Amino acid sequence: MEPVVLQNMAAIAHLFSIIRDRETEYPEFSMRLSVLGSMVIASALEHAPFKNLTVQTPLEPVAVKRILEKDIVGIPILRAGLGMVKPFQSLLPNASVYHIGLKRDEETLEPDYYYDSLPKDLTGRTIFLLDPMLATGGSAVAAAELVSKRNPAAIVFCGIIGAPEGVKMLNTKFPEIPIYLGALDDHLDVTGYIRPGLGDAGDRLFGT
Numbered sequence: 001m002e003p004v005v006l007q008n009m010a011a012i013a014h015l016f017s018i019i020r021d022r023e024t025e026y027p028e029f030s031m032r033l034s035v036l037g038s039m040v041i042a043s044a045l046e047h048a049p050f051k052n053l054t055v056q057t058p059l060e061p062v063a064v065k066r067i068l069e070k071d072i073v074g075i076p077i078l079r080a081g082l083g084m085v086k087p088f089q090s091l092l093p094n095a096s097v098y099h100i101g102l103k104r105d106e107e108t109l110e111p112d113y114y115y116d117s118l119p120k121d122l123t124g125r126t127i128f129l130l131d132p133m134l135a136t137g138g139s140a141v142a143a144a145e146l147v148s149k150r151n152p153a154a155i156v157f158c159g160i161i162g163a164p165e166g167v168k169m170l171n172t173k174f175p176e177i178p179i180y181l182g183a184l185d186d187h188l189d190v191t192g193y194i195r196p197g198l199g200d201a202g203d204r205l206f207g208t
Helices: 010-019 026-047 080-091 138-148 164-173 201-206
Strands: 050-056 061-067 072-078 100-104 111-116 126-130 154-162 179-184
Touching (some): 010 026, 026 080, 026 126, 026 201, 072 080, 100 138, 126 138, 138 154, 154 164
Parallel strands (some): 072 100, 072 126, 126 154, 154 179
Antiparallel strands (some): 050 061
16 A cells, blocks of 8 residues: 655745754744644545434534544554644544563664553554654554454554655555655665664653
């Protein structure tokens, strides 16, 4: 499945011009990334469960389409994924949020699992995996493997920036998972960083 990439939108391009800039300090980086996250997640809600109903406006009844927020779960991949929780909750305040802790081993580039708060059963729930970076794809695949054991109805990946290698890996392991990205960059370097990229999203989000 080809990823949905939003980078040609004027607003997305503008935001990337700021978060890619190494001179952008972390309070502004965090704020701008949050706005980008809202736009990516909003696009991915194409895959959200919904119902058709009629509501009464102050003037007359009207047919509407309402997302079933309580059937949706947001799962940020720690720690950088925390930067996408606020936009997720702003769009879907009635959705649950659980966490998965994965840290990349800087020598092997493999994900190191250390925490999750997932319930034992996610039957019927649509899962939004939230991680700003889709680099090697290792963390996304590891998270999807953990979640898929809980029997979700569907999984959707939402990221800010990705590399072709990460998209390919996630597609290979989980071809049914839609991928939404703000930008798809050129390649990974030998240290596993996305190029041209924006640096380490977690460090830049939290000023570390």
